[in-house]
Amino acid sequence: MPAFPREHHRTSRIPPEGVALTRDDRPNPSASAVQKLRLRYAKRGPLRFTSHRDVARAFERALRRARVPMAYSQGFNPHPKVSWIGASPTGVASEAEYVEIQLVEVLEPDELVRVLDAAMPPGLDLLEAVGVPVGTGGEALADRMEASRWRIEIPGVASDTLKAAWEGLVAAEVVEVERLTKHGMRTIDARSAIVTGWVEDDPVVSPSTTQPGPCGILVVVVRQLTPAVRPDDVLSALRVVAALEPPVPAKATRMAQGRLDDSGGLSDPLAPDRAARASACG
Incomplete structure (x- = not known):
């Protein structure tokens, strides 16, 4: 199974007694995110009967198997920075599920799709990834x-x-x-x-x-x-x-x-991100 060549390893340093923890000394410190990716994935076949909680667990296992260099939250119980947007209910299939992830290394979106999709269980299929700037206060994907x-x-x-x-x-x-x-x-x-x-x-x-x-x-x-x-x-x-x-x-x-248009159609929620990326590259 393909995987990225190395994984970002978090460390833990325990300071001497009486010395306050600095940002870098806090348990399981993680490097700051340098890339945010918005992903579209499908939920197909028998997997439609799986709860969103179990889908999220399967997704995080795939991230680990593919050695995706995830950014983590701080604290004693760090979590990978994964944000789910409008997950579908249990019992339905979907061709349009969305999730955001934050990384500590910059990856090519197409390569991420190839490697991460190979680590997914059958029926959970990664379709697309689009990079967006980190920390710019742009429009939230959920608002679309x-x-x-x-x-x-x-x-x-x-x-x-x-x-x-x-x-x-x-x-x-x-x-x-x-x-x-x-x-x-x-x-x-x-x-x-x-x-x-x-x-x-x-x-x-x-x-x-x-x-x-x-x-x-x-x-x-x-x-x-x-x-x-x-x-x-x-x-x-x-x-x-x-x-x-x-x-x-x-x-x-x-x-x-x-988003709804005047005729009741839906616009592609990732289209603004693709356009911004194309403009920046052009």
């Missing part, structure tokens, strides 16, 4: 995540049936659904977060072996509000307005995240 575009496969439901249910949903002003949370049942308005959507016209055969036949495909753009409206909330809303009950569980995939 206004909405998500979801593709929901609904086996056993014909496109015409799905279209009728979808039209009923978008015609409603409010569609309240219930979601079970760790604090009990919560009622949310699923309709308020829906920006736009459509049912794909091309006939699709159900990928389910237990429910052969048609498979309706709903593409929906959902604004990222608090509380978040998830794909299963959209399905619950279809059940409320049209009694749509898929015979087997649907499969949802997040296809994109980004």
Whole structure:
């Protein structure tokens, strides 16, 4: 498995009794970050059923296996400087997950993608890396995540049936659904977060072996509000307005995240960083 040639090693020096700890003497001191990388990765196949906590652990193990020269936090329990942005819920796949990492050595983004992706478990696929300046107070990546575009496969439901249910949903002003949370049942308005959507016209055969036949495909753009409206909330809303009950569980995939434009489309959240990098290199 490919890996970077060396890893940044943190040291620990214990001062004599009565001598105060300096910045360099603090437990596990780390060199300052010299590079920040914004990464896009996919969560595919059975890995969609993995919790975000376990995905984060797998990602950090891959960083260690690939010997990526990570920057670490200070203190007695240092952590690699990794920031997750808008992670998708358990049970859904995604082609548009984002994370930021900070490094103590400058790496070529394309080389990082090659080496780190090889260290990832199957189904966790690194797609892209873009470098951004460190400590310049630029725009936070999370501020660019206004909405998500979801593709929901609904086996056993014909496109015409799905279209009728979808039209009923978008015609409603409010569609309240219930979601079970760790604090009990919560009622949310699923309709308020829906920006736009459509049912794909091309006939699709159900990928389910237990429910052969048609498979309706709903593409929906959902604004990222608090509380978040998830794909299963959209399905619950279809059940409320049209009694749509898929015979087997649907499969949802997040296809994109980004800022909304006037037509309900999403801009690429990494595009400004690519443009800034190209300008600096040109």
